[in-house]
Amino acid sequence: MLWMKINKPLRGKQRQVEVSKASHNNFTVKFANVNGTGSSSANGLFMKSIFRMGIPVVGKNYFPSNIQGLPTWYEVRASEAGYLAPSGGVDIMVAMNAETYLQDLAAVDAGGYLLYDSTWPRETLMSRDDITVLGVPFARMCNEKFDSARARTLMKNTAYVGSLAALLNMEMSVIEQLLLDIFGSKTNLIDANKMALQMGHDYATSNFDCPLPFETKPMSKTEGYIMIDGNATAALGCLYAGATVGAWYPITPSTSLMDSFKSYCDKFRKDKETGKNNYAIIQAEDELAAIGMTLGAGWNGCRSFTPTSGPGISLMNEFLGFGYYAEIPAVVFDVQRTGPSTGMPTRTQQGDILACAYASHGDTRHVCLYPSNPEEVFHFTIQAFDLADQLQTPVILLSDLDIGMNDWMIKDLQWDKKYQPNKGKVLTADELEEVENFYRYLDKDGDGIPYRTIPGSHPKGSYFTRGSGHNKLGSYTEDAQEYQDLVDRLLVKWETAKNLLPRPIIDFSDSNDYAIVSIGSCDDAIREARDAFSNKGLAFNYLRITAFPFVKEVEEFIQAHQKNFVIEQNRDGQLLKLLSMETAIQREKLESIRMYDGIPIFSKNLVKEISNRLEAVETA
Amino acid sequence: MSYIKKPKILRDNAKRNELGMTYNDYEGSMSTLCAGCGHDSITGAIIETVFDLNIPPHRMIKLSGIGCSSKTPAYFASQSHGFNSVHGRMPSVATGAQSANSQMYYIGVSGDGDTLSIGIGQFAHAIRRNLNMLYIIENNGVYGLTKGQFSASADIGSTAKKGEPNLQTPIDPCQVAISMGATFVARSFSGDREQLVPLLKTGLMHRGFALVDVISPCVTFNDHLGSTKSYIHTREHKDTAVYTDYIHPLSEIEVNYPEGSTVQVDLHNGGKVVLSKTHSNYNPVDRSDAIRGVRESSDKGEILTGLLYIDESQADFIENENTIETPLNELAFQNLCPGSEKLAELQKSYK
Numbered sequence: 003m004l005w006m007k008i009n010k011p012l013r014g015k016q017r018q019v020e021v022s023k024a025s026h027n028n029f030t031v032k033f034a035n036v037n038g039t040g041s042s043s044a045n046g047l048f049m050k051s052i053f054r055m056g057i058p059v060v061g062k063n064y065f066p067s068n069i070q071g072l073p074t075w076y077e078v079r080a081s082e083a084g085y086l087a088p089s090g091g092v093d094i095m096v097a098m099n100a101e102t103y104l105q106d107l108a109a110v111d112a113g114g115y116l117l118y119d120s121t122w123p124r125e126t127l128m129s130r131d132d133i134t135v136l137g138v139p140f141a142r143m144c145n146e147k148f149d150s151a152r153a154r155t156l157m158k159n160t161a162y163v164g165s166l167a168a169l170l171n172m173e174m175s176v177i178e179q180l181l182l183d184i185f186g187s188k189t190n191l192i193d194a195n196k197m198a199l200q201m202g203h204d205y206a207t208s209n210f211d212c213p214l215p216f217e218t219k220p221m222s223k224t225e226g227y228i229m230i231d232g233n234a235t236a237a238l239g240c241l242y243a244g245a246t247v248g249a250w251y252p253i254t255p256s257t258s259l260m261d262s263f264k265s266y267c268d269k270f271r272k273d274k275e276t277g278k279n280n281y282a283i284i285q286a287e288d289e290l291a292a293i294g295m296t297l298g299a300g301w302n303g304c305r306s307f308t309p310t311s312g313p314g315i316s317l318m319n320e321f322l323g324f325g326y327y328a329e330i331p332a333v334v335f336d337v338q339r340t341g342p343s344t345g346m347p348t349r350t351q352q353g354d355i356l357a358c359a360y361a362s363h364g365d366t367r368h369v370c371l372y373p374s375n376p377e378e379v380f381h382f383t384i385q386a387f388d389l390a391d392q393l394q395t396p397v398i399l400l401s402d403l404d405i406g407m408n409d410w411m412i413k414d415l416q417w418d419k420k421y422q423p424n425k426g427k428v429l430t431a432d433e434l435e436e437v438e439n440f441y442r443y444l445d446k447d448g449d450g451i452p453y454r455t456i457p458g459s460h461p462k463g464s465y466f467t468r469g470s471g472h473n474k475l476g477s478y479t480e481d482a483q484e485y486q487d488l489v490d491r492l493l494v495k496w497e498t499a500k501n502l503l504p505r506p507i508i509d510f511s512d513s514n515d516y517a518i519v520s521i522g523s524c525d526d527a528i529r530e531a532r533d534a535f536s537n538k539g540l541a542f543n544y545l546r547i548t549a550f551p552f553v554k555e556v557e558e559f560i561q562a563h564q565k566n567f568v569i570e571q572n573r574d575g576q577l578l579k580l581l582s583m584e585t586a587i588q589r590e591k592l593e594s595i596r597m598y599d600g601i602p603i604f605s606k607n608l609v610k611e612i613s614n615r616l617e618a619v620e621t622a
Numbered sequence: 623m624s625y626i627k628k629p630k631i632l633r634d635n636a637k638r639n640e641l642g643m644t645y646n647d648y649e650g651s652m653s654t655l656c657a658g659c660g661h662d663s664i665t666g667a668i669i670e671t672v673f674d675l676n677i678p679p680h681r682m683i684k685l686s687g688i689g690c691s692s693k694t695p696a697y698f699a700s701q702s703h704g705f706n707s708v709h710g711r712m713p714s715v716a717t718g719a720q721s722a723n724s725q726m727y728y729i730g731v732s733g734d735g736d737t738l739s740i741g742i743g744q745f746a747h748a749i750r751r752n753l754n755m756l757y758i759i760e761n762n763g764v765y766g767l768t769k770g771q772f773s774a775s776a777d778i779g780s781t782a783k784k785g786e787p788n789l790q791t792p793i794d795p796c797q798v799a800i801s802m803g804a805t806f807v808a809r810s811f812s813g814d815r816e817q818l819v820p821l822l823k824t825g826l827m828h829r830g831f832a833l834v835d836v837i838s839p840c841v842t843f844n845d846h847l848g849s850t851k852s853y854i855h856t857r858e859h860k861d862t863a864v865y866t867d868y869i870h871p872l873s874e875i876e877v878n879y880p881e882g883s884t885v886q887v888d889l890h891n892g893g894k895v896v897l898s899k900t901h902s903n904y905n906p907v908d909r910s911d912a913i914r915g916v917r918e919s920s921d922k923g924e925i926l927t928g929l930l931y932i933d934e935s936q937a938d939f940i941e942n943e944n945t946i947e948t949p950l951n952e953l954a955f956q957n958l959c960p961g962s963e964k965l966a967e968l969q970k971s972y973k
Binding site for chain 1: 716
């Protein structure tokens, strides 16, 4: 056992750990791995075990655009208060990638720990005297226990979960039960993982002072919650809204939306008699075709959707304008990532706010929804289908990589049994039988929404759909007045849309002069930042915009404040620009705070930035 | 002028089809194309086709992209559903529409620009999916609406109106389609309705993607002496490889064909098509033969026409998708939404 002596944990100078850090169930563990080594299952195992111990937790994946070989990080934050944004710090770094050792070492907060594979001891890791370095010979232990090369690689991951379990005082029975749930009948996998888990645990127990100051203590704060990503809840929304046609072209970070929809459909959408599909999923040749298929199916009476990301939105522009002008229902998911161009495909951003609002040429504006987490994604998806049908127009739901691909803790999704899809103004065969003539683009009700028919349902229901000039009867036109009448009627519809959209989320008190205005996945960092400010006796009102066009509450809220800090995740302040263009709000009311490095925003940075701006505002 | 309504003159003795509908019932608004345009003849052939096939107009969906050809769906079957989409993207709309309802008849009308340039990607993938539709290319070798630029089907050496020759290799939609695995490929000429109508009928009844490439001269920009897509050139160089007779299900027509020179293919609708070969070495049910035949003819400067290739045995888009036959747009919501208990059950795996 010579190696054990050699690798006896080398410790840096222990520093007194701050009291605030020593509280239970508040810590961030970051895993530095090599892509393709199977680490994500182990990291997920770790996170889910904390969740099952009743402790609020969230996972953030910082991964490269690569299948194998490049560095990848996964961050798990346990938070008694249930904050779901990254903490912005690292208490324990599990450094499993020698290539990024120095970077990972630098990332650890003072008073924190770094756990590494000491099979190959590294003096370079001992350069900081304000953290503790813990070495566990994972590779050597796994090489001794397991025969195959694959198992030796994989089990190192499970072994570090075992060591963490000891360091954080986690319940081993919870982790073991989770292994059983994951691997089911694959007993050899269960046995191997259990062995690796125990191995890591034993080593830590016998070599380190366990538990660390950041230990876990079982709670009951996750009851009634699930851990799920927003692409899965979007897919569930499509399933529950009764969507039957999905067309798509694979693009990160939206791909798992269709993967999830497919797996739900396999389970719930098979015809009992024939075994055939009660749905169609079409992998298109590109996004141009994906949106064309979506519109074709929507036009033909199905609830149809296409998931994509920024580059796909760019390609869909022409068809989106067509859909707006020809008035065809469709739902488009834009799981946003950094741009421009192909950008960083695996990093998050809110960079398509303007691109989606005005997608296409000519006078087009699109209904957009901005959910802030996977729970809202589910409910907004259902609403998106209703809105698309009611308004007969493409509706774009803007999520982002953080919401779409990371595991969030959300309340159990509830389904209202009474829900029936609102298909809007569709004339049935019986209704068509009664009318003398059917004209597709006639605004009979004065709300800007005409009646439509489902092709094939009745001889009187036929009409000609075109993106070129058409008049209210549906006939081709190049007449100036007829064209203008039609596009003006679309504005009436735009106003009608405002009554149907989800309302903004508002937290308002008369006594506050300052407000935060934001959108989407910024929400959790803002909640945490507001709590931090409120601990210092500084309160901000808060408006979270959930939809475009902006409803009057948005304008009223902003007008009611001396200064509104508009927080968003893009370089150009796209939300602020959209607010300036689409409302009568004076520019001076708005102060732009933008974070756009591709990492989900966190409260520490926000608090700092808002404080600086506030100081500037108050000095001015 | 926006559009011209076509006056409907109903004669007492007008011929009626099995649905009791007259030829007039399948017409559309007045064509706004140039007088003498080949496309208008094709419109006439389409009307004859769907009239003879007794297609209920409201069960038919006609789609197009952009260009002169793509205007034509407005000129036939005004009681059918029309979808004039964006340039080169009609196949994707047809794909989505068909996934929503596979029980309708789909006719796409496109042009050589719409299909072979901006739309060649979607054209290729519609073939790949074996989308169940009749896809007509009104092929004139030229961009008409933008006044006379060469299209991708212009032959090398064929000249524009002012005399400059095309130097780029033409894309022959039939060769492309056969080599890509299309299950029905035909070529015809707008000036030969006798040949065209049976091809359109067979194509519409074929299960899968039926391409009919119709040489359709542009009288304004490409009907001069130097053009290889003119009326004169097409008439002089047209070579019929196969004569096509479409026989409707339960038809009482008995035709005797000389033995050895005909091939009969049974169609999924119960009808059949009889192909009479004029070239002894050309076999329209053999893909390699078809590719060679079309290629050799083209090398000789001829235009091979007729039903060039057919394969009725392949699964179409809907079969490959394993989609239920009942149109998806008719499924009741309760059959689509799994309900609250299932949602609760499902969420256990996320705990």
